[in-house]
Amino acid sequence: MKTDYLIVGAGFSGSVCARVLADAGKTVHLIDKRPHIGGNAFDQRDAQGVLIHPYGPHIFHTNAKKVFEFLSRFTTWRFYEHRVLAQVGEQLLPIPINRTTINQLYGLSLTEDEVQGYLETVREPRDPLRTSEDVVLNSVGPDLCDKFFRGYTRKQWGLDLSQLSAGVAARIPTRSNDDDRYFGDSFQFMPADGYTRMFERLLDHPAITVRTGVDFTEVRPQFEGSHLIYTGPIDAYFDHCYGPLPYRSLRFDHQHLPDTAQFQPVGTVNYPNDHDYTRITEFKHLTGETHTGTSIVREYPQAEGDPYYPVPRPENEALYKRYAELAETATGVTFVGRLAQYRYYNMDQIVAAALKTAQDLLDAHAA
Incomplete structure (x- = not known):
């Protein structure tokens, strides 16, 4: 299949790269193994009609005006300071x-x-x-x-x-004043129509083909000659040849409370010493929506499951560097994103990295 770029992963990294490259006149084929776009930022309405984040809360915040302006092309915003x-x-x-x-x-x-x-x-x-x-x-x-x-x-x-x-x-500051905002960034907003709608607009381009529910290993032979942008776990790309990189996963327990207008006073309550879960998030705080009931999610960290967080330890960083050396010598492939770069990136950092990656590829092609 003839296309300039095959991009694996339709989260922020892959989708931002896809749009920048498409705007520059390149053809892009974007795939994801999940049945939807948006990666972990994907949102949807639950059975009761409340907009929720199936993969846990995603709150956008940044000091990078360039990142905010880029995403503002694809969404209007709701001002929201997370507490x-x-x-x-x-x-x-x-x-x-x-x-x-x-x-x-x-x-x-x-x-x-x-x-x-x-x-x-x-x-x-x-x-x-x-x-x-x-x-x-x-x-x-x-x-x-x-x-x-x-x-x-x-x-x-x-x-x-x-x-x-x-x-x-x-990552967590200590303050001597009464500032109770979780983040101190200049831009703190939520996509007014949700993350999924923002991704739909981001990928709405005639040069971008999107396919979900697709396994990379199965379609890879169809795209020989296309430059690959890979946003999945870097160790998986190299068949774990040096052993698996440790990632932390999460299990989410979603619950709708039909006769409760508000479950807790803020968006998220942490439980550092009680219960097996780390926190409870109530989505109506994040979205500003009204409903007679409310929807919450409890998060249970676990070792097994989809990779969410690289585990930041010196020995893991040393193992990642071995994979990074392989990545540097690999031809026709570029690695970007939290899993591909084994970095505990925030959303805005991922967008910034993707913007730079896409521009670097365009500059290299023009040189």
């Missing part, structure tokens, strides 16, 4: 930790100026910051670490904080 509470004992407390968290937890009345001084008295200085445990103890000390982070991490990753690279915990 998360953590259940600690009988209390629901803001996370990331802020002044309110500390004052309510310990019965204090610290001012903003006093919060940092308090944290200085409880923190355990660590240098260098090699692990996530180092990061958390260096920032907030052992008690806050145990109440908010250690148990959650064990559930989320199946590992202790001391076994994870520093970058995981470094």
Whole structure:
């Protein structure tokens, strides 16, 4: 089959690449093994008509104006600032930790100026910051670490904080003010018509052919001569020749509560120390929709299943680098995305990486 590019994976990485290349006059054949586009960001209405995210909550946020402007071609936006509470004992407390968290937890009345001084008295200085445990103890000390982070991490990753690279915990700030937003980015919005509708518009181009429910290995021989853009797990592409890269998976328990207008006060509540699940998300907070009932999802991290998160540990990074060396020598194929680059990317980082990848391919072709 004659086409300029075969793209494997119809999530953000593959779809953004497809659109940039198509806009530049290239023909693109985009496939995905799932029966839908959008990857993990795919959304749909449940049986009761509530818009939900089958693969867990996806909240868009970015400081990259270029990324926001690109996606704005394909959606209007609903302003939304995500807020998360953590259940600690009988209390629901803001996370990331802020002044309110500390004052309510310990019965204090610290001012903003006093919060940092308090944290200085409880923190355990660590240098260098090699692990996530180092990061958390260096920032907030052992008690806050145990109440908010250690148990959650064990559930989320199946590992202790001391076994994870520093970058995981470094994603979560600690604040001395009352800012209770989960993200601090300049652009915080949700696609007004949902992610799936945004993907439909993104892929609505005469030069893009989309096929879902397609296994890459079965159709690959049909596209000899087409440049391949691969967004799946890099170890799978190379038949796990160096052994499997560790990924963390998730199981989702979706539930509709027919006579409950609102289940919880914010979009997501974390459970760092109780229950087998890590968090509950209520979708109506995210979408702004109204309904007589409400739909929620509980997330249960697990070792087996579809890969969601690369596991950030030094030994895993070393194994990935062996696969990355193979990727550099492979001809006619480009790797991009969270699974292909073994990176714990946010959505906006994936879009930025895809924009750069597509432009690099166009520049190389023009050279």
